[in-house]
Amino acid sequence: MKINQPILSVIITCYNYERYIGECIKSVISQDYEWLEIVVVDDGSTDRSWEKIQEFKDRIIALRTENRGQLKTSLTGLSLSKGDFVYFLDADDVIADGAIAQVAQYLRPDVSKIQFMLLPIDHNGYPIGNAFPTLQPSEDSGPLIQSIRKRGYYNTPPTSGNIYRRDVYEGLGEMNYERGIDGVSYLLAPFVGRVVSIDKVLGKYRIHNSNQSSFSVLTSSRMKGYIDRFMGRLHHLSQLVQERCAAAEKIEVRNDYAYVMELKAMSVVVDGKRPDLSQLSAYIGAVMRENTGKKRLALLLFAIALFVLPNKMARHIASIRVDPSRSQQLRSQLKRVLYV
Known part of the structure; x- marks a missing residue:
């Protein structure tokens, strides 16, 4: 058995997602990776999300805070974690069976980010479209840096399709312009290490009335x-x-x-x-x-x-x-x- 493997912290932030949070946590608990830490932060939910989270209290690190928004809640989750790599998983999304085992080989010091494709699903979990974004297998950050310089961005999945080396998030400073956790981080990652793109569906991205309302x-x-x-x-x-x-x-x-x-x-x-x-x-x-x-x-x-x-x-x-x-x-x- 391998020893001294990197710790992966899965950080889940939840606000009024009692319908989905249990499935989300279960999808992480079922992963076949021994060095896994699960941190769940409830952002002052007014429904039964916290009660659902407490059902897993022996398997996770859980904290309830006042409602402060996704960015501050995510940063709180990061402060509670100790992983060499961090994965912010939205509470209404799920990670596919065996996904962590497939990415484990890339949890290396030279890798700053791992990104993979997501399958859009509806509120009941049924597929409602093709997996996205289209990714080509790669460990080369050069083309991504070129895209940033040319277009101001590169093609990347939503939050639940990305795993980061921890230091990418350290020392970022103020992000008053931001609402989510990985806005500048996904841009920084190619400059500080290899970005690994995996052309496989390793997660599910839920589309439903609550997130469409934005x-x-x-x-x-x-x-x-x-x-x-x-x-x-x-x-x-x-x-x-x-x-x-x-x-x-x-x-x-x-x-x-x-x-x-x-x-x-x-x-x-x-x-x-x-x-x-x-x-x-x-x-x-x-x-x-x-x-x-x-x-x-x-x-x-x-x-x-x-x-x-x-x-x-x-x-x-x-x-x-x-x-x-x-x-x-x-x-x-x-x-x-x-x-x-």
């Missing part, structure tokens, strides 16, 4: 919030790279990323107006600069649709772009194209 009303202020977080992460990343990676070239943060241009165009649409030609031109130029192949074509068509369609239709496709789960018919197609 997209229920599209407003220009919401679009501005997305832009502010995106830019905040990049400015924070630039600072962290300078502090931690002396040999790395400085991150130059721009204002004309395609993602930013897209959100600005959509903010005009959701205000009942039509983007002007200068906005359309800036968006198309950014798309052409940052993308190729099917993704470039899809985004160009999207940009043109925002400009030419009646506002009601333009708003509808904007809502699908922000949250593909709104459309049962288009979910799989959009994820296949937009996550390649």
Whole structure:
């Protein structure tokens, strides 16, 4: 039997997910990895989540706090953990059987992040689309760094599809611009180690009314919030790279990323107006600069649709772009194209 294996801390934060938290915890307890620590923090739930969590009190580290939001609750969970690697698992998601055994070989000091594909499921656990994002097997961080410099991001799963080496989260400082735990961390990971991409479904990402509600009303202020977080992460990343990676070239943060241009165009649409030609031109130029192949074509068509369609239709496709789960018919197609 192997000894001195890395400890993996699975940190679950929960707010009013009594329906799902038990299944989530069970999916971790059933993993075949001896050096596993489970930390569950209840963020002041008003339902029976804490009672459900207490059913596992002999197998987990559990804490209940006042309601403070996902970021602060996640950081509390991190402070309670001692793992060499950490995995933030959303309380409504589950990790697949045998997943930890499959990633165990990558829990190495040179690896900063492990990412894998997720299968979208409904509230009853039934699959409702294709696994995403599309990942190619790799241990090379170079292309991801290039993507960050070019686009401001790289393709990565939601929180429940990522495992991080602990030090990626240490010394991050203030994140006042952020709501979730892994916004700047996923960007930093390629600069401080190898990012391992696994082209397998090792988790399930639940789509249901509660998490869809965050997209229920599209407003220009919401679009501005997305832009502010995106830019905040990049400015924070630039600072962290300078502090931690002396040999790395400085991150130059721009204002004309395609993602930013897209959100600005959509903010005009959701205000009942039509983007002007200068906005359309800036968006198309950014798309052409940052993308190729099917993704470039899809985004160009999207940009043109925002400009030419009646506002009601333009708003509808904007809502699908922000949250593909709104459309049962288009979910799989959009994820296949937009996550390649």
